[in-house]
Amino acid sequence: MSETAIGEQAAMLAKQNSFLRQHGTKLLALLFWGILVGGYYLYANANELTLLDSLHLVVNFLTASLLGPLFYIVIYALRPLLFFPATILTLLGGFLFGPIGILWTIIGSNASALIAYTVGRYFGQGILDSEEETNLIQKYTQRMRQNSFETVLIMRLLFLPYDLVNYAAGFLKIRWQPFILATVIGSIPGTVSVVLFASSFGTLDELMSGDFQISPLTLIVSIGLILVSIGLSRLIKRREASEN
Incomplete structure (x- = not known):
């Protein structure tokens, strides 16, 4: 591999690392909320729960x-x-x-x-x-x-x-x-x-x-x-x- 190709690959990796450092927590948060909303939707539909029913379940669990x-x-x-x-x-x-x-x-x-x-x-x-x-x-x-x-x-x-x-x-x-x-x-x-x-x-x-x-x-x-x-x-x- 030529020195130019190695340099370009290193620059690309540095750019990717920089992106992850700046936006890693945002991507993590987006993934969490996506899983949470999707999981709630599937669970509520499977158990025929309204939003109020779900809130009561969460409150009872926490308290x-x-x-x-x-x-x-x-x-x-x-x-x-x-x-x-x-x-x-x-x-x-x-x-x-x-x-x-x-x-x-x-x-x-x-x-x-x-x-x-x-x-x-x-x-x-x-x-x-x-x-x-x-x-x-x-x-x-x-x-x-x-x-x-x-x-x-x-x-x-x-x-x-x-x-x-x-x-x-x-x-x-x-x-x-x-x-x-x-x-x-x-x-x-x-x-x-x-x-x-x-x-x-x-x-x-x-x-x-x-x-x-x-x-x-x-x-x-x-x-x-x-x-x-x-x-x-x-x-x-x-x-x-x-x-x-």
């Missing part, structure tokens, strides 16, 4: 089975690869499990943060190519390298896009120990408030049947935590502005 919380945690952990919104899963944690959903959601969300961090670290090419995302994150990148824990903690308290922070931390190859510790601490106020807010309206089964009662105390606590989180984020923003 009445010992494997339910584990399944929820696994789905939450894989969420960055499936492009599923974190807020929806966090709300579901409250609707499905009540206040104990705080624990399952914290475990799942931090596992998902570590997975997204790993994706950013090893497959980070192109993650920060978007001008909008870069402008949002660029003023923190140098600080993230120099003081990882404090910077990630501030970004969590400021409610910057959850996955973008995860990917950026991995892309910048900061140490995972301060990253995950800051994520655990910084995400607690938002997670607790959202899960409590959802659980204050009752279970998902009750909501679907229209038979639910609002828990005033849980709702007040959740709103209070949300207000505290917003106030803390504004305080940090003012401090950031005064330092610049």
Whole structure:
């Protein structure tokens, strides 16, 4: 084989590897959703299930089975690869499990943060190519390298896009120990408030049947935590502005 042919083959392989690095997670997510939708369609047709029947089956599995919380945690952990919104899963944690959903959601969300961090670290090419995302994150990148824990903690308290922070931390190859510790601490106020807010309206089964009662105390606590989180984020923003 000539040197020209070898060079062309190497260039083709490099191009294929680059494509997989940039779009591998998207292809994986597309494959997952294709299997999920196709599997549901076949199962529902074979058992003559309506959409509401299917929802009841899923809710019963998640809430009445010992494997339910584990399944929820696994789905939450894989969420960055499936492009599923974190807020929806966090709300579901409250609707499905009540206040104990705080624990399952914290475990799942931090596992998902570590997975997204790993994706950013090893497959980070192109993650920060978007001008909008870069402008949002660029003023923190140098600080993230120099003081990882404090910077990630501030970004969590400021409610910057959850996955973008995860990917950026991995892309910048900061140490995972301060990253995950800051994520655990910084995400607690938002997670607790959202899960409590959802659980204050009752279970998902009750909501679907229209038979639910609002828990005033849980709702007040959740709103209070949300207000505290917003106030803390504004305080940090003012401090950031005064330092610049």
